[in-house]
Amino acid sequence: xxxxxxxxxxxxxxxADFLDRLRVLFLRLKKRKQLRRKxxxxxxxxxxxxxxxxxxxYTPRDDYRSIDWRLYxxxxxxxxxxxxxxxxxxxHILIDTSNSMAxxxxxxxxxxxxxxxxxxxxxxxxxxxxxxxxxxxSVGEASPPLKGQGSLQRVLDFASGLRFGxxxxxxxxxRNFRPTRxxxxxxxxxxxxxxxxxxxxxxxxxxxxxxxxxxxxxxxxHPWEESPDLDGEIDLTDVETGEHRRMWFTPADRARYQENxxxxxxxxxxxxxxxxxxxxxxxxDYPFDELFLSLLSRGSALAxxxx
Amino acid sequence: xxxxxxxxxWWWLLALVPLALYLVRRRxxxxxxPTLAFFKSLAQExxxxxxxxxxxKWLSFILTxxxxxxxxxxxxxLVPERKGADGVNSVVxxxxxxxxxxxxxxxxKTRLDMAKAILRDRLATLPEGIGVSLVAYDxxxxxxxxxxxxxRELLAKxxxxxxxxxxxxxxxxxxxxxxxxxxxPPAVVWLVSDDAEAAASLPGASGLRVETIPLALxxxxxxxxxxxRIRPASLEYGRYDIFVQVALNxxxxxxxxxxLELSIGGLARQVRSVALTxxxxxxxxxxxxxxxxxxxxxxxxAKRDDLAIDNHIVAPLPELxxxxxxxxxxxxxxxxxxxxxxxxxxxxxxxxxxKGRPQAWPLREAxxxxxxxxxxxxxxxxxxxxxxxxxPESRSELAVTRLAAPIPYDQxxxxxxxxxxxxxxxxxxxxxxxxxxxxxxxxxxxxxFAGGDPILSAGESHGQRVVVxxxxxxxxxxxxxxxxxxxxxxxxxxxxAEKVRAEGELPLRATxxxxxxxxxxxTWHYLQDGAWRTERVVPRAKVVELDRVGWWESxxxxxxxxxxxxxxxxxxxxxxxxxxxxxxxVSRSPWLARxxxxxxxxxxxxxxxxxxxFHRWAVY
Numbered sequence: 045x046x047x048x049x050x051x052x053x054x055x056x057x058x059x060a061d062f063l064d065r066l067r068v069l070f071l072r073l074k075k076r077k078q079l080r081r082k083x084x085x086x087x088x089x090x091x092x093x094x095x096x097x098x099x100x101x102y103t104p105r106d107d108y109r110s111i112d113w114r115l116y117x118x119x120x121x122x123x124x125x126x127x128x129x130x131x132x133x134x135x136h137i138l139i140d141t142s143n144s145m146a147x148x149x150x151x152x153x154x155x156x157x158x159x160x161x162x163x164x165x166x167x168x169x170x171x172x173x174x175x176x177x178x179x180x181x182s183v184g185e186a187s188p189p190l191k192g193q194g195s196l197q198r199v200l201d202f203a204s205g206l207r208f209g210x211x212x213x214x215x216x217x218x219r220n221f222r223p224t225r226x227x228x229x230x231x232x233x234x235x236x237x238x239x240x241x242x243x244x245x246x247x248x249x250x251x252x253x254x255x256x257x258x259x260x261x262x263x264x265x266h267p268w269e270e271s272p273d274l275d276g277e278i279d280l281t282d283v284e285t286g287e288h289r290r291m292w293f294t295p296a297d298r299a300r301y302q303e304n305x306x307x308x309x310x311x312x313x314x315x316x317x318x319x320x321x322x323x324x325x326x327x328x329d330y331p332f333d334e335l336f337l338s339l340l341s342r343g344s345a346l347a348x349x350x351x
Numbered sequence: 352x353x354x355x356x357x358x359x360x361w362w363w364l365l366a367l368v369p370l371a372l373y374l375v376r377r378r379x380x381x382x383x384x385p386t387l388a389f390f391k392s393l394a395q396e397x398x399x400x401x402x403x404x405x406x407x408k409w410l411s412f413i414l415t416x417x418x419x420x421x422x423x424x425x426x427x428x429l430v431p432e433r434k435g436a437d438g439v440n441s442v443v444x445x446x447x448x449x450x451x452x453x454x455x456x457x458x459x460k461t462r463l464d465m466a467k468a469i470l471r472d473r474l475a476t477l478p479e480g481i482g483v484s485l486v487a488y489d490x491x492x493x494x495x496x497x498x499x500x501x502x503r504e505l506l507a508k509x510x511x512x513x514x515x516x517x518x519x520x521x522x523x524x525x526x527x528x529x530x531x532x533x534x535x536p537p538a539v540v541w542l543v544s545d546d547a548e549a550a551a552s553l554p555g556a557s558g559l560r561v562e563t564i565p566l567a568l569x570x571x572x573x574x575x576x577x578x579x580r581i582r583p584a585s586l587e588y589g590r591y592d593i594f595v596q597v598a599l600n601x602x603x604x605x606x607x608x609x610x611l612e613l614s615i616g617g618l619a620r621q622v623r624s625v626a627l628t629x630x631x632x633x634x635x636x637x638x639x640x641x642x643x644x645x646x647x648x649x650x651x652x653a654k655r656d657d658l659a660i661d662n663h664i665v666a667p668l669p670e671l672x673x674x675x676x677x678x679x680x681x682x683x684x685x686x687x688x689x690x691x692x693x694x695x696x697x698x699x700x701x702x703x704x705x706k707g708r709p710q711a712w713p714l715r716e717a718x719x720x721x722x723x724x725x726x727x728x729x730x731x732x733x734x735x736x737x738x739x740x741x742x743p744e745s746r747s748e749l750a751v752t753r754l755a756a757p758i759p760y761d762q763x764x765x766x767x768x769x770x771x772x773x774x775x776x777x778x779x780x781x782x783x784x785x786x787x788x789x790x791x792x793x794x795x796x797x798x799x800f801a802g803g804d805p806i807l808s809a810g811e812s813h814g815q816r817v818v819v820x821x822x823x824x825x826x827x828x829x830x831x832x833x834x835x836x837x838x839x840x841x842x843x844x845x846x847x848a849e850k851v852r853a854e855g856e857l858p859l860r861a862t863x864x865x866x867x868x869x870x871x872x873x874t875w876h877y878l879q880d881g882a883w884r885t886e887r888v889v890p891r892a893k894v895v896e897l898d899r900v901g902w903w904e905s906x907x908x909x910x911x912x913x914x915x916x917x918x919x920x921x922x923x924x925x926x927x928x929x930x931x932x933x934x935x936x937v938s939r940s941p942w943l944a945r946x947x948x949x950x951x952x953x954x955x956x957x958x959x960x961x962x963x964x965f966h967r968w969a970v971y
Contacts, residue, residue, distance in 0.1 A: 144385035152385075238386040269385060277379040282387045289387055290379060297393045304389045 062158065063196075065333065066165045098126045133230050134175070134189070134257075135167035136223050139206060140235030140264075141178040146208035147283040149266035151328040156234040156264050157203045159326070162336055163232050164199040168192060172230075176202050179235060181213040183221045211284050214239045214248035221255070229257030237263050242308050246315045253319035260322040262339065263312060267329050270305055272298065359427040369415045373408070414961050421954040425947050439560075441482040441498060441535040443528045444470060447544035447566075448512055449489045449519030450862075450915050451923050454545065454571055454657045462566045463514050466543045469564055470509060473541070474502055484531045485509060488524030489517040490863030498535065516660050516900045517863035518917035519544070525555030532559060546924045567926030573600040574609045574627050574653040575661035575921035579859065579914065581647065581669065584638060591668060593637040597651055598918060601630030602925040609653040613637060615668070616645040627653075632918065641668045646902075661921045663878055666859065666902050666912035674848045677705040677718040681726040681743075688824040689724060689740065692837035696844065719848040725823075727751075733813035736847035738840075741786050741823045748812055749819065750790045757784035757826055760801040767798045771846045772809050772818060776839045782829035783822045795819065809846070816850075818843040862913045864897050868905065877901030 102111055102122035110124040137160045146153040160176060167174035173191050176199065178184035187202040214237065223229045233252070237245040252259055274293040281288055291297075309325060316323035324339050354360065384390070452462040474483065483505055485496035496508040521544060532538035540561045544550050547563035578596030599607060611623040620639055627633065641647065649664035656662060678693065680686075685706075696702050705718060712728050714721070721732065724740045731737070731746050742751045761782045767773065778799065785801050795810030795817055806821045822830075830836050860866065872889045877899035888895070888903075897913035904910045915921065 147385070148383040149385070236385060238388065240388070242388045266385075272382075272384075274380070274382060279379040279381045280387055280390055281381065281383045283383050283385060285387075287387055289390055291390065291393065293393075300393055301389055304392065308389070 062161075063165075066162055099123045100126055133167070133170070133172040134223070135163065135172050136175050136177065136229055136231045136257075137163050137167075138177045138179045138183065138221070138231065138233045138235070139203075140212065140233075140237075141180050141184070141206050141208045141210075142212035142238075143209045143284045144212060144236055144238050145264070149268065149328070152236060152264050152266055153208055155326065155328045155332070156262075157206070158332060159234050159262060159264070159336070159339075160232070161199055161203050164190070164203075165196055166340070167230075168195055168199070174199065177221075178206050179212075179217055179233070180210045181216065183217050212238060214244055215251065218248040218251035223255055223257065229255070231255055231257055231259045232262060233260070234262045234264060236265055236269075237261070237312055242304070242311075245308070245312050249312065249315040249319065249321065252321065258322070259316075259319075260324065260339065260342075261312070261316050262324050262326050263309070264326045264328065267327055270327070271302055274298065354424075354427040354429055356427045359423060362423045362426070363420075365423075366416055366419055369412065369419065373412045373415075411961075414957055418954055418957050418961075421950045421957065425950040425954065428947055429950065439481065439537050439539045441484065441532065441538040442477065443484045443486060443531050443538055443540045444509075445486045445488065445492075445521070445524050445528045445540055445542045445544075446470070446509075446512065447489075447519050447521065447524075447546075447550075448487045448514055450514065450516045450660055450917070450920050451519070451545050451658060452566075453514045453516070453660055454568065454573070454923055456568055461514060462545045462568075463512065465566055466564070467509055467512070469566075470541070470543065471506060474506065477502075482535060484528075486524055486528050486531065487512055488521060488527075489515040489519055491520060492524035492527040494527065494531070498531070515862075515898050516915050517898070518861070518915065518920040519546075521546075521550035522553040522555040525550070525553060525559065525561075529555065529559055545926075548926070549924070565926050567924045568657075569925055569927065570602075570604060571600060571657050571923045571925050572603045572607065572653075572655045573658045573661070573921055573923045574598070574607065574651055574656055575600070575658070575918075576649065576651050576664055576914075576916070577632060577661070577918040577921050578634075578916055579649065579664050579666075581666065581859070583669065589642060590638055590640050591647075593639060593647075593649075595635045595637065595649060595664075596632050596918075597625055597627065597635065598632040598921065599627035599629050600922045600924075602923065603627075603629040605629070607653055607655070609651055611635065612648075612650045612652060613639065614648045615639055615641045617648075625651075630922075643668055643670045658921070658923055659881060660878065660900055661915045661917075663900070664912075664914055665876070665878075665883075666914075667904070667910045673703045674720065674844060675703045675705065675716070675718045676720040676722060676844060676848075677707055677714055677716070678722045678724060679707050679709060679712060679726060680724045681709055686724065686740075686823065686825040688827075688836060689840070692824075692840040693722075695837045696841045702844070720844055731812065731817075733815055736816040736850075738818045738820070738843050738847060740820045742789060742819065742821070743787070752788040754786055754788065757786045757823065758801075759784045759828065760806070761828070763806060764800040765798070766800060767796060767809075770798050770809060772807075772839060772842045773798055774838070774842050776835045776842065777833065778835075780829060780833065781835070782827065784826045784828070785821055786823045786826070787821045789819055789821050809843070816847045818847060859916075860897055860911060860913045861916055862897050862900060864913065865894050866897060866911065867893055868895050869893055871905055871907070873903050873905040873909075875899055875901060875903050 099112065099115070100123065102108075102124050106124050110126075112123050112125045115121075115123045139156055139160050144152075145156055164174045164176060168190065171191065173189040174195070175186050175189050177186040187198070190198055212235075214235070223231060231252075237248070239245055239248065249261065252261075275295075276293060277290070278293050279288060279290050313323045313325075322342055324335070324342070326335055446463075446466055448463060452466070455461050456465070477483070479500065479502075482498040482500055483496075483502075484494065484498045485505060485508055487493050487495045495512065496505050499505055521542070525540070525542070528540050532540060538560070540556075540559050541564055542551055542556075542561050543564040543566065545565070545567045547565040550556070551561045551563050575598055576595060577598045578594070580594040581591050584590040584592045593613075595611065597609070597611065606626060606628050609625050609627055611625055612619065613621040613623075621637060623635060623637075625633055625635065639647070645668045647664070647666050647668055651662040676693075678689075693704055697704050705714075705716060707714070709726050709728070713732075718735060720736050720738060722738045722740065723742070725743060727739065727742055727744065727746045727749075729746070731749065739749070742749065743753055745751045759782065763778060763781050763783060765773070765778045768778070781799075783801060783806060785804070785806055788804050789808070790805070795808050795812060797805035797808045799805070799807035801822075804821070808819045810817060824830065824836060868890050870890055870893045872887060873895075875886045875888055877884055877886070878901055879899070883901070900914050902910060902912035
């Protein structure tokens with residue numbers, strides 16, 4: 045895959061439209077949270093910290109000490125100020141940058157980057173510390189911890205600068221990754237979870253079980269990978285290893301392949317569930333917004349504690 | 352080899368399709384995949400070298416072309432090369448089913464079996480649009496199958512043909528074939544016979560396009576009984592004279608010895624050794640004793656016999672009935688010499704004599720012969736043979752002049768020495784007294800002349816035999832005293848009664864003859880496949896064809912026998928069996944006989960091989 049300049053990639057992936065959609069997503073998430081008011085890491089809706097959260101019309105049973113008199117002076121209406129206890133998380137976002145994420149289906153690369161940026165945006169808006177990591181044969185050099193909405197451009201720059209290529213060594217990467225324990229962490233792994241064989245993913249997930257904090261496995265895959273439209277004599281090439289396999293692909297083989305792939309997805313999911321990890325299958329042709337909302341509404345502390 | 356539908360060979364152009372597909376075949380699709388992990392378990396890897404893969408692709412291409420070729424060849428009907436059916440609209444098969452077609456070869460197949468095999472083979476190669484007729488012949492032709500395009504129906508009729516123990520008449524069959532061939536010209540006649548070449552030269556084949564299919568074997572040995580006759584012996588009660596003619600076919604390689612075995616009622620009576628020479632007939636006279644309805648069996652036994660159906664004669668002995676004669680004299684006195692002669696016959700054989708006066712005429716009893724001695728009725732009878740001795744006066748055709756005084760003659764002149772009446776009669780020392788002059792008319796001819804006048808004549812008048820003696824034995828000098836006179840009387844009696852005696856013979860008939868049965872049931876005892884069988888037959892008509900070798904008896908006690916007894920049919924020819932050899936080769940290799948089946952079988956094998964290679968061994 046020809047390398048594009050970071051700026052071109054940034055323009056391609058994170059255009060204004062995408063950022064607008066992120067904001068809309070954020071608002072939708074906020075609305076949803078207000079409706080639900082409960083989550084895995086939820087805190088009381090109002091607290092006694094000085095962290096302003098919102099305004100609300102005064103009602104007779106409200107604490108009159110919370111009335112914002114200045115606003116009363118301006119608007120001649122009673123409002124109370126809402127405060128909440130703000131909890132700061134450290135959001136770790138691991139992006140699989142192996143070649144299988146970029147070739148032959150570039151949608152996986154763009155989707156994973158979008159997910160990463162969206163999660164980072166959510167973290168920044170929620171005043172969390174956000175760190176992005178490239179994941180290949182090992183966990184690569186991470187971005188510095190970022191905080192505040194003003195760091196979004198740096199997130200975009202980092203994501204655009206990621207180089208996809210090389211092999212994947214999930215086991216080694218997950219084993220050697222040690223996120224900080226100083227703050228409660230939320231870890232997002234965006235990967236196709238392909239290893240050297242179909243069992244490597246489960247082994248790697250076992251290592252991820254020791255990570256402190258809340259772990260979300262976002263398994264990105266292309267629909268072709270689930271159901272390849274191959275037929276006849278084929279010469280397969282592994283984009284990571286360059287290994288060749290020549291075979292005759294029949295409809296029966298396709299059915300067996302699909303069965304193998306579904307079993308792989310199920311095993312990964314069950315491995316995650318057995319370790320209280322969240323697992324989300326992210327097919328690149330599914331609507332991004334729906335999946336993202338689904339991701340955050342599955343009990344993510346990022347969704348509940350950040351607003 | 353040739354094709355029945357050569358136009359289908361244009362379908363070979365379809366080979367361009369697999370050729371084009373092979374040349375511009377889709378190469379292996381190169382596909383980049385994120386991981387091979389999910390593909391590794393699907394199929395075996397194919398890490399062959401490039402030349403092996405190329406070889407397998409060649410193999411696939413060749414198998415495809417081979418299958419296409421086999422299908423085209425099967426549809427175009429690849430068949431062995433055939434002559435004789437080119438440019439014709441119809442084929443008339445004339446097949447011999449006479450007795451000689453029963454000759455078996457070393458493998459035990461009859462000529463008819465071989466003929467069927469050859470015809471089946473030929474018909475398989477005949478274009479479907481040509482109509483085929485089937486005429487089978489033995490003693491007479493039979494259109495077994497009129498013109499048809501239905502090969503299956505024709506083959507069924509052909510398979511149903513059986514050898515009939517009769518002499519063949521190919522000429523009549525060819526005449527029938529000519530009529531059939533004229534319906535849809537041009538036509539070719541396939542003449543299938545063991546003597547096809549000779550049959551093709553018969554007059555019936557003129558104007559026909561005849562293709563012979565000879566079936567004669569290179570060597571045939573056939574000793575046979577070619578003639579047989581049995582009748583009661585003259586003047587001997589309970590004895591029969593038998594004449595047997597045996598022969599060896601002219602094409603037999605060498606002389607051979609055989610044994611003629613005769614039995615009566617199941618008991619062996621006589622055995623004769625005979626030396627048979629190819630092409631020569633040998634007559635044998637036998638005499639046996641027996642009684643009515645006893646079975647006479649005659650078998651010709653030889654070390655080798657390729658046609659057994661003409662070696663056996665089985666027949667019931669014929670009924671014995673005495674010859675009844677009436678001796679009519681005008682007075683009581685009997686000529687002593689005539690009486691002596693008749694008495695001697697009566698004592699020696701089966702002879703019954705009635706005596707009477709002229710008043711007894713016409714006789715109330717049925718007699719076989721009447722002897723008028725010195726007397727004649729007013730009208731000579733036309734219903735019974737007669738011996739006229741010393742005729743007194745003229746009657747109708749017989750002009751008689753009575754002599755006033757007998758004229759003695761010391762010798763006679765013999766005009767017909769070979770006449771049966773004079774059999775073994777010595778004419779040299781005869782001295783007679785002529786008593787009457789007579790002049791015969793019609794077919795009566797003089798046997799003896801005395802002087803210039805007839806004195807002994809014999810012939811036929813009004814359909815009855817007549818012997819006239821113009822002398823009186825009693826006054827003759829020498830004849831009555833010799834043994835010649837009883838002999839002459841006896842000869843005259845048996846000659847006159849010959850027709851009656853013939854009626855007493857066994858009605859021997861040749862197979863193929865038609866007999867009138869009146870539609871009454873009868874029982875056959877016949878020879879088939881070397882064994883004697885019995886079958887009750889209810890005829891569907893009043894006339895029955897004798898289609899078996901054996902004897903029959905009706906419920907009324909009538910008997911008869913039918914045998915081949917044909918010197919021509921038993922003279923089995925030899926020859927070079929061109930088509931037969933081919934058929935033998937076909938029988939050795941049935942695949943070559945049915946190329947269509949062979950091609951389809953081969954196609955099936957190719958499909959199985961391809962299936963095995965490409966699915967079991969996964970040769971891609």
